Amino acid sequence: MPSQLHEALVFLFRNRPALAPELLRDALEVQLPDYTEVSIRSENLTDIQPAEYRADLVVLLLHGKPVLGIVLEVQLRADPRKRFAWPAYAVGLRSRIHCPVCLLVVTHDDAVARWCAKPIELGGGNRFTPLVLGPSGVPVVTSAERAKADPELAVLSVMAHGRDAPETSAQVGAAALAASAGLDAERAQLYVDLVLVSLSHAARKALQAMDPAKYQYQSDFAKHYFAKGKAEGEAKGKAEGEAKGKAEGEAKGKAEGEAKGKAEGEAKGRVEIVLKLLTLKFGPLSASARRRVARADAAEVERIAERVLRATTLRELFATKTRAAKTKKAR
Numbered sequence: 001m002p003s004q005l006h007e008a009l010v011f012l013f014r015n016r017p018a019l020a021p022e023l024l025r026d027a028l029e030v031q032l033p034d035y036t037e038v039s040i041r042s043e044n045l046t047d048i049q050p051a052e053y054r055a056d057l058v059v060l061l062l063h064g065k066p067v068l069g070i071v072l073e074v075q076l077r078a079d080p081r082k083r084f085a086w087p088a089y090a091v092g093l094r095s096r097i098h099c100p101v102c103l104l105v106v107t108h109d110d111a112v113a114r115w116c117a118k119p120i121e122l123g124g125g126n127r128f129t130p131l132v133l134g135p136s137g138v139p140v141v142t143s144a145e146r147a148k149a150d151p152e153l154a155v156l157s158v159m160a161h162g163r164d165a166p167e168t169s170a171q172v173g174a175a176a177l178a179a180s181a182g183l184d185a186e187r188a189q190l191y192v193d194l195v196l197v198s199l200s201h202a203a204r205k206a207l208q209a210m211d212p213a214k215y216q217y218q219s220d221f222a223k224h225y226f227a228k229g230k231a232e233g234e235a236k237g238k239a240e241g242e243a244k245g246k247a248e249g250e251a252k253g254k255a256e257g258e259a260k261g262k263a264e265g266e267a268k269g270r271v272e273i274v275l276k277l278l279t280l281k282f283g284p285l286s287a288s289a290r291r292r293v294a295r296a297d298a299a300e301v302e303r304i305a306e307r308v309l310r311a312t313t314l315r316e317l318f319a320t321k322t323r324a325a326k327t328k329k330a331r
Helices: 004-015 019-026 082-097 110-116 144-149 151-161 166-179 185-198 201-208 220-248 250-282 287-294 298-307 314-330
Strands: 037-041 057-062 066-074 101-106 120-123 126-128 131-133
Touching (some): 004 019, 004 057, 004 066, 004 185, 004 250, 019 057, 019 066, 019 101, 066 082, 082 101, 082 120, 082 126, 144 151, 144 166, 151 166, 151 185, 166 185, 166 201, 250 314, 287 314
Parallel strands (some): 066 101
Antiparallel strands (some): 037 057, 057 066
């Protein structure tokens, strides 16, 4: 069953069909035929064949009639079965639309990209070679103008480069968050979630240090998920500080209370973000999984957030946590 991260990536390309040919042309330097329209078609590639072949997405370039078919596959891990299915996807579409077809595989991991790019031996000296786009091939989008013109590419750029050098990653994240402003609720929520989970801790700190009026609060969803903990903490701190200030000295008590409340609120906000992102990838969480995250200290919550994209199951994610804890204890 596809993970929610898989579905989120497919969602980016479905929302902007032109993204697939643009990446083929700009990132993979594929020469495209002249076309005037880009269209999404049925992902079911079965014709009369007994087996069912269903790709993640089919994009057609049209110039009055189809001139190129793009079979898009999102691949999060190596799966030997796909090396038998992918050629069938391309052949099935080619027989249907009577024009050239290519397979574009998109992955969030360079090691998986190398596996996907290996030529597939068909027999008799024939080979089928997928076109593969891994993180290193995705453009680095730091311009707010370019991000607003193509929000899906901006989000994909954060997913690919959110753990590069903090300054660059923060700029990429800022551009993608700015691009979420004005989007419909479903897209804005998903895009902000993907941006936040894709950034490293250092990049998020660098992002927070940027002009908040320019980046952090343009989107209602960014405000909710990125600054909720800070806002709640400041409100709680102010209330506690004012109460404590009456007894111990208004100025000192207010400052201490605000600092404590702000820290507690930010910690709570980070936990809420991580829980939401785990749900986005793995589906509804059990009560025990939610407790496990809620009880984690700040450092462990940060490590969980950094492992979300690479873990394939909750068990794997928490097993990594257990091993890390044992190693620390042994030292």
